[in-house]
Amino acid sequence: MMTTSTLPIAVKSAPSRSWQVMDWLVRRPSSFTLLLIVLVCGVVGAINPTFYSVANLFDILRASVVLGLFALGVLVVLAAGGLDVSFAAIAALVMYSLTKAVVQFWPDAPLALILLAGAGGGMLLGALNGLLVHTLSAPSLIVTIGTQYVFRGFLLTFIGTELFMNVPPAMDAFGKATLLTLNTASGGQTQLPAFVLVLAAAAILTWWLLERTLMGRAVFAMGGSLNIAERLGYNLRTVHVFVFAYAGMLAGVAGLMHVAANRLANPFDLSGIELDVIAAVVLGGARITGGRGTVAGTLLGVLLVALINNVLILAGVPSTWQKAVIGAFIVLAGAVFAIRRRG
Amino acid sequence: MIRKAVWGGAALACVVGSSALYAQSESTIVTVVKVTGETWFKRMEEGVKEFDSNTPSIAASQTGPAKADAAQQQRLIEDLVAKKVTAIAVVPMDPSSLEGVFKRAMDRGIKVITHEADTQKNTLADIEAFDNKAFGARLNERMAKCMGESGKWTSFVGSLGSLTHVQWADGGAENAKKYSNMTLVDAKNESFNDANNAYQKAKEILRKHPDIKGFQGGSAIDVIGIGRAVEEAGLQDKTCVVGLGLPQDSGKYLESGAVDGIGFWDPKDAGIVMNKVAQLVVEGKPITDGMNLGVKGYEKVSVKKGAGAGVIITGEAWVDVDKSNYKQYPF
Numbered sequence: 294m295m296t297t298s299t300l301p302i303a304v305k306s307a308p309s310r311s312w313q314v315m316d317w318l319v320r321r322p323s324s325f326t327l328l329l330i331v332l333v334c335g336v337v338g339a340i341n342p343t344f345y346s347v348a349n350l351f352d353i354l355r356a357s358v359v360l361g362l363f364a365l366g367v368l369v370v371l372a373a374g375g376l377d378v379s380f381a382a383i384a385a386l387v388m389y390s391l392t393k394a395v396v397q398f399w400p401d402a403p404l405a406l407i408l409l410a411g412a413g414g415g416m417l418l419g420a421l422n423g424l425l426v427h428t429l430s431a432p433s434l435i436v437t438i439g440t441q442y443v444f445r446g447f448l449l450t451f452i453g454t455e456l457f458m459n460v461p462p463a464m465d466a467f468g469k470a471t472l473l474t475l476n477t478a479s480g481g482q483t484q485l486p487a488f489v490l491v492l493a494a495a496a497i498l499t500w501w502l503l504e505r506t507l508m509g510r511a512v513f514a515m516g517g518s519l520n521i522a523e524r525l526g527y528n529l530r531t532v533h534v535f536v537f538a539y540a541g542m543l544a545g546v547a548g549l550m551h552v553a554a555n556r557l558a559n560p561f562d563l564s565g566i567e568l569d570v571i572a573a574v575v576l577g578g579a580r581i582t583g584g585r586g587t588v589a590g591t592l593l594g595v596l597l598v599a600l601i602n603n604v605l606i607l608a609g610v611p612s613t614w615q616k617a618v619i620g621a622f623i624v625l626a627g628a629v630f631a632i633r634r635r636g
Numbered sequence: 637m638i639r640k641a642v643w644g645g646a647a648l649a650c651v652v653g654s655s656a657l658y659a660q661s662e663s664t665i666v667t668v669v670k671v672t673g674e675t676w677f678k679r680m681e682e683g684v685k686e687f688d689s690n691t692p693s694i695a696a697s698q699t700g701p702a703k704a705d706a707a708q709q710q711r712l713i714e715d716l717v718a719k720k721v722t723a724i725a726v727v728p729m730d731p732s733s734l735e736g737v738f739k740r741a742m743d744r745g746i747k748v749i750t751h752e753a754d755t756q757k758n759t760l761a762d763i764e765a766f767d768n769k770a771f772g773a774r775l776n777e778r779m780a781k782c783m784g785e786s787g788k789w790t791s792f793v794g795s796l797g798s799l800t801h802v803q804w805a806d807g808g809a810e811n812a813k814k815y816s817n818m819t820l821v822d823a824k825n826e827s828f829n830d831a832n833n834a835y836q837k838a839k840e841i842l843r844k845h846p847d848i849k850g851f852q853g854g855s856a857i858d859v860i861g862i863g864r865a866v867e868e869a870g871l872q873d874k875t876c877v878v879g880l881g882l883p884q885d886s887g888k889y890l891e892s893g894a895v896d897g898i899g900f901w902d903p904k905d906a907g908i909v910m911n912k913v914a915q916l917v918v919e920g921k922p923i924t925d926g927m928n929l930g931v932k933g934y935e936k937v938s939v940k941k942g943a944g945a946g947v948i949i950t951g952e953a954w955v956d957v958d959k960s961n962y963k964q965y966p967f
Contacts, residue, residue, distance in 0.1 A: 341844065343843060343844060346843065348843055349843055352836070352839050352840070352843070356836055445702060445703065446702060449672070449673055449702045450702075453673075454672065454673020454674065454678070455673065455674075455675055455678065456674075456675060456857070456885055458860075458884075458885060458887075458888050477846070477869075482868070482869060482870050483869070484868065551832065554832070555831055555832050555835070555864075556864065557831060557860065557885075559830075559831065559857070560673075561671065561674070561703070561704065561829070561830075562830050562831070562832065563830075564703060565828065602836070603836060603840055604840075606822050606825065606837065606840045606841060606844060607840060607843065607844050609822075611822075612793075612796065612822070612823070612824050612825050612826050613796055613824075615826070
């Protein structure tokens, strides 16, 4: 997608070597993300060699799953020129009410059914976002800020507020399922959880949707220019509902992954993750104003954010400074992205 | 005509009666917690309700923001100030950010009582279940005994802005200085009250210090997250996890040995005590050192001058719980 949507102007006037490098970077913003990842790894690895361990890799992958599912949803909304900040609230509402319902009414429900219900529930809530954005023709950021409070409020008022530890056995088993178990040097064990496959599947599905379907074209067209997309004959209502429903669906699944991984359901969880997710998508090269973005770039962005969140202790950054370091990193990377686009 | 008069009289009696009833329950004490619905504050609400039903002259209730957010809590308190309740009993999210609204409340004649905020200036009385440093030291002492008084250990806090959590961590660090073989590493990790964050941080620490022996938790869910990390690493028998925790929520990890002990104070008692103190202040009665507030752990409270004009009331209301006795506490 990146290659087709970038103007070929730079190519004509690029005789020198540095220009070629610049051109390559401009055409592939995600290469810059990759560069940052390598840089962080290099620095942290130099400070603390235990960084280079399989256990660490597994932990970062584990931390990427929920973040990544959210990010893929945000990518699709962002590509269509919108912004969704209600995904964490959708995830919290879906994960908590579904887990509670399963525990109360059908404790032995099979995992596939729970996942399907989670995806469906998230999709419905997302579709509601899409309908509101379209009918009110209001900025999606404002609409989703509103629905976010509605979802959270509904959850705490009508569903429940208590944390519970006895999650359904099917989810518990899924959270514990491992692809790979290795022994660490200290005599402990480290596992690669099976639920990373869910992120892989979602990534492939999202890539296929954006790059190989008519809907994908419509999404990018709408993100490029609403008016032009309309004149091209795309049904904006359908596209709006689709992108938000898709983001909602991934959020629902992400919520269930959170419960399965954590083995507890806490309705207060997942708040504050919104900015991490949006940062990941933007650091992955998607344009915040829409029309641009790739699945590969987004995954790199997710990896970068998960990486930073998981190495600051290893790097010896005192906890009082950790937030500041994360913030500085985002500002720095964001600035480089902005400068590069102008250049 | 006569009938009309009778009806009129009855109606009048009704009005007089109801206003008399209204006057009786005119004092309203509202307890404002950090976040509504958390198990901890639900238990506190039980105390508030008990106080309410035992004290007919006062209408006591509890409220709190849906999200653990200092700004939302402040807005709630501003509403209560506008409504002009008799007294507010607040468990502040961030004491310093509430100074302004507390001052406005007191200027309007509203009595302000706080809990878990011994640095608060604009309060008439701050209630501490125990001395925070002493509680931190006690948690640390239990952890130290468990880890044989030697080895690396670390501490967790809900957030660095949560004063009590920081005091527990500091009190723990102070206590550990007694043992020359204990080393504090990467102290005060923030979990942001999310078990998953505590889990991820604990994993990172286990990676950086594979030989770590002790974890001292801060937020009530810290031990759950740390416990899971310890359990997954198969280190139940090699590490000692002790921290604030709730018996029901931590039970699973107490059973498996991933969490070795929890400590807490009963939020129900704290809720009753906050309201009792508010009642004393409203009735203009003095609060004296060594007085009995009629609740277990608060039978002989210490009263000191606080950061502002108010006092700090400290009890000795901690409860030590481990695998053997956690089932006695139904919350």
